[in-house]
Amino acid sequence: MKLREMRLIWEVHRTGSVTAAADVLAMTQPAASLMLRQLDARLGFQVFDRDRRRLSLSAKGRGLLPDLATALAALDGLSRAAQALRTEAPRRLLIGTVASAAGTVLPRALGRMRAALRDTTVTVRTAMSLEIERMVAEGSVDFGLVVRAGEEVAADGVRVAPLHLHCIVPEGSALARRRTVSTSLLASRPYVSLSRQFTIGAMVARMLEDGGHRYAPAVEVMHYSSACAFVEQGWGVAVLDTLGALHARRLGLGAPPIADSPALGLDLLCSPHSSAMVHAAALSRHLGAAFEAAQRG
Numbered sequence: 001m002k003l004r005e006m007r008l009i010w011e012v013h014r015t016g017s018v019t020a021a022a023d024v025l026a027m028t029q030p031a032a033s034l035m036l037r038q039l040d041a042r043l044g045f046q047v048f049d050r051d052r053r054r055l056s057l058s059a060k061g062r063g064l065l066p067d068l069a070t071a072l073a074a075l076d077g078l079s080r081a082a083q084a085l086r087t088e089a090p091r092r093l094l095i096g097t098v099a100s101a102a103g104t105v106l107p108r109a110l111g112r113m114r115a116a117l118r119d120t121t122v123t124v125r126t127a128m129s130l131e132i133e134r135m136v137a138e139g140s141v142d143f144g145l146v147v148r149a150g151e152e153v154a155a156d157g158v159r160v161a162p163l164h165l166h167c168i169v170p171e172g173s174a175l176a177r178r179r180t181v182s183t184s185l186l187a188s189r190p191y192v193s194l195s196r197q198f199t200i201g202a203m204v205a206r207m208l209e210d211g212g213h214r215y216a217p218a219v220e221v222m223h224y225s226s227a228c229a230f231v232e233q234g235w236g237v238a239v240l241d242t243l244g245a246l247h248a249r250r251l252g253l254g255a256p257p258i259a260d261s262p263a264l265g266l267d268l269l270c271s272p273h274s275s276a277m278v279h280a281a282a283l284s285r286h287l288g289a290a291f292e293a294a295q296r297g
Helices: 003-015 016-026 027-045 058-089 105-111 128-137 183-187 201-208 224-232 242-250 277-297
Strands: 048-051 055-056 092-095 122-127 143-149 155-163 165-168 191-196 220-222 236-241 264-270
Touching: 003 016, 003 027, 003 055, 003 183, 016 027, 016 048, 027 058, 055 058, 058 183, 092 128, 092 277, 128 143, 128 264, 143 155, 143 201, 143 277, 155 242, 155 277, 165 201, 165 224, 165 242, 183 201, 191 201, 201 236, 201 264, 220 224, 224 236, 224 242, 242 277, 264 277
Parallel strands: 092 122, 092 143, 191 220, 191 236
Antiparallel strands: 048 055, 143 264, 155 264, 165 236
16 A cells, blocks of 8 residues: 555545545545545455545545554654754764774864864774674675775775885884884884784784794784884884874884885775765875875974
């Protein structure tokens, strides 16, 4: 049964008149009468009986009334909910990101987009790259910022910044003055590493093992800022990507690049069904600009 037919039955039942029901529904009386006759023919019984000058539901018509009332109430509630979402719900932008991007380039990039996001609530969730990829695929975030290995960018992403591995060293140390640090020199020192479950931690382990060295960090941590803190406290050097190196330099630590660093990059992932896709090009552009500005200091 069509919605207009359900509303017509309800209004005729309420008013007892086809003419009055037609007025409520902005129909002509002949059109309303025709709709009722067609509905009777389709159902195989008369929905209304004429009682003197008033229409009343037939015995079979009364059997429709409970479900009809429930359906119309549900549709009315749905309409009110949709209206509330249109008029009251704030716009939201959900971004999943690795912590190192959240602490360096993302705030500056979003700052450049403040006018476009004026009426939007921005929510930033930090997680590991694999978790962020899942969040983007499921549509639980609009955008994802992940660190990925390799020079080629996957089809689902846009590379916003090329990254390298850096050796984070105490201020004033001899290593801080080096142009680059080799893997063998790194392996000869006590070092702090991100856990292997992180992209960077896994890359460090692979780089050392491929060079014939054992992966044996003095301290294994879960956050780039923790790695810097252990370096400050004399636990050795640390290995972080370029984003982590930006944070280290802000603390006054040295961050020479590792000479034989594998290729990696910061990639922007976009949820294909998100309404926030209108911001994708601007976000990518401003992330790249923020990275370049941070590199210049």
